[in-house]
Amino acid sequence: MRKAIALLCAVALAAGGLYALGLAAAPEPTYQGDHLGMEPEDTPEEYLARVGASIREDAPPSFALVSFERESSFEAAAAALRPAGRVSAIVFDAVAPRAVPEPTGGEDRADVFAREARRLAASGEKRDGVIGAVVYAPGEELARIRGEAGVFAVEALPADAAWGSFAIAPVRPQ
Numbered sequence: 001m002r003k004a005i006a007l008l009c010a011v012a013l014a015a016g017g018l019y020a021l022g023l024a025a026a027p028e029p030t031y032q033g034d035h036l037g038m039e040p041e042d043t044p045e046e047y048l049a050r051v052g053a054s055i056r057e058d059a060p061p062s063f064a065l066v067s068f069e070r071e072s073s074f075e076a077a078a079a080a081l082r083p084a085g086r087v088s089a090i091v092f093d094a095v096a097p098r099a100v101p102e103p104t105g106g107e108d109r110a111d112v113f114a115r116e117a118r119r120l121a122a123s124g125e126k127r128d129g130v131i132g133a134v135v136y137a138p139g140e141e142l143a144r145i146r147g148e149a150g151v152f153a154v155e156a157l158p159a160d161a162a163w164g165s166f167a168i169a170p171v172r173p174q
Helices: 002-024 044-054 074-080 109-122 139-146
Strands: 034-036 062-072 086-091 130-137 151-156 166-168
Touching (some): 062 086, 130 139, 139 151
Parallel strands (some): 034 166
Antiparallel strands (some): 062 130, 062 151, 086 130
16 A cells, blocks of 8 residues: 555656646747738828838848738749848738748749748649748848839838747738
């Protein structure tokens, strides 16, 4: 009987220890404090007026949402985003933004965008172009992107915003 009680106590202690270890190893929650993109009540004109002041040429690098006037081909999107030092994600219509790497080897950004579209198509979501992208760039590069053909708007976050800690809502100018 003593052996059974001792064994039961050992099992209870081990289970309690594992439970406490699991609580201690839980990741910190990520809070979505910052937001890129249109608010549900925004018209395209209101959105443009609201985000116009978010770009300053002397600003340090920050994440920004680049929105196109209409769905852009992978080549046209890559050309418009050429001034950006880093493209972190692309935005397709009606699906969550997709994180993308920078090109390697003989690839260019259009190849990376097309590859991500093929991955999306494998899950049944065919897309032939993008409606936006999240870039990481200083204010001077963001201002140049804002002037590129086919770009509807560029909205920058504060420089202290961290990847994964902000929400992204698509912008539909029409």
